[in-house]
Amino acid sequence: MIYTVTFNPALDYIVRLDSFAAGEINRVKYEQVLGGGKGINVSIVLQNLGHESTALGFLAGFTGREIVRQLAGFGCKSDFVELPEGFSRINVKVKAESETEINGQGPNITPEAQAELFAKLDRLQAGDTLVLAGSIPNTLPDDIYQRIMGRLEGRGINIVVDATKQLLMKVLPYKPFLIKPNNHELGEMFGVILKTKEEIIDHAKKLQEMGARNVLISMAGDGAMLLTEDGTVYQSQAPKGTLVNSVGAGDSMVAGFICGYKETGSLEEAFYMGVATGSASAFSENLATRAEADALLATIR
Template sequence: MIYTVTFNPAIDYVIKVDDLTLGKVNRTKREDMYCGGKGINVSNVLANLGIDSVGFGFIAGFTGDAIETGAKQLGFKPDFIRLREGMTRINVKIKSNEESEINGQGPDIHEDELEMMYQKLDTLKDGDILVLAGSIPNTLPEDVYEKIMERLQDRKIQIVVDATKDLLLNVLKYHPFLIKPNNHELGEMFGVELKNNEEIIEYGKKLQEKGARNVLISMAGDGAILITEEGDVHISPCPKGEVKNSVGAGDSMVAGFLTGYLKAGDYKEALKMGIATGSASAFSEDLATKDKIMELYEQL
């Protein structure tokens, strides 16, 4: 079974305004609401591809109710911990002449509530896949990913980590199955600007030296590079299309990669499915559908 963790889920309220003017009343041209959060996005796209998953996370208040209901509608099993205080955050994403975002903080998570999460994770079995994705709320310890991986290190659980900077670097000692920085995040980790594929591969291999097994580096419209634990390097371009929405494209790539790997047991095939799935989300108003994914898959 695949399990995803979203520590700080959100209702994403996406509005379109023709000409946003600060200090005046603006009226929306279009409004959409989505269940947001990187782990939720991964589970959503897995469901679209026919792969079952369970979503872990924390929810609170009436917005938490909406997240739980939405997860069921999206096709994956929610197994969230309900917090005793606060409400799940709302993120406002404004699309106008420029794109702007106002992200909520989210509720406080108490120590005993975090312990409930650890207990859920302790039920995972050998062969399961765990996806840790996204930032950590400021009410949780910064090393929570490390603590999770330390607890699970003696089991044969494939752990995927999609995080940035120290949050990612500090877990490499536990040998995650897959990490997915983008090329800019990879450069930031080492304080360099990466200008070509050779440099991206060089620094991707440095993450392997620190403990990562497989390194998947997304490069937006330039495709992706996969450096496998077998020592192979695969470079894949993106299919052509009009970018409509970049939100969730990286999470979709993770879902596609896992789907390809589970079905074929082959890293090159996993990369191909990951590229098609990430691109399908980028070329759509919402997250990737199976039909769109397979259409782009055939182009690669």
């Protein structure tokens, strides 16, 4: 079974305008409300690709109920911890000449709620896959990723971590099955700007030396790389297409990788499926479907 954890889910209110003027009334020409959060996106794309998962995390209030309703509409299972106060955050994403985001804060997560999530995670079994994705709200301890991975250590669970900077660095001693920084995040971890593929590979290897088993690096229009635990390096150019919406593309890459690995047991096939699925989401208003991912996969293998 596949499980995803989103600590701070949100309803994303997405609007498009011809132009945006601060301090004035602006009229939108397109709007959409989507349940969001990195783990939630992974669960939705997995379902689109034909793989069942269970979305875990914390929800509250009317926005939390809408996130669950939307997940159910995609056919996704969820088992969130429901918080008694507050409401899950609302993130406003304004797309005009440039993209502007206003992200909500989210509800208070009590120690009792944290214990309830741990109890759910304790039910995972050998062979399961767990995706830990996204930022940690300020009402949770900043070592929550390490606590979870330490709790599950040695139980044969493949843990995928999609996080940034120190949050990712701190989990490496627990030997995650897969991590997915982009090339800019990889450089930020070491305080450098990576300009060549050779530099990217060298720094990804450093993450492996620190504990990561497989390192998947997204590079936007420059494609992606995968460094596997046996020392193999796979590279792929980005499929050809028009960028429509970058939100969720990285999450879709993670979902595609998991799908490919579940279906073939091959890290190489998982890599190409990840690249295809991430690109399929980037080329669409919505998250990738199986047909869209398979069509792009045929162009890059």
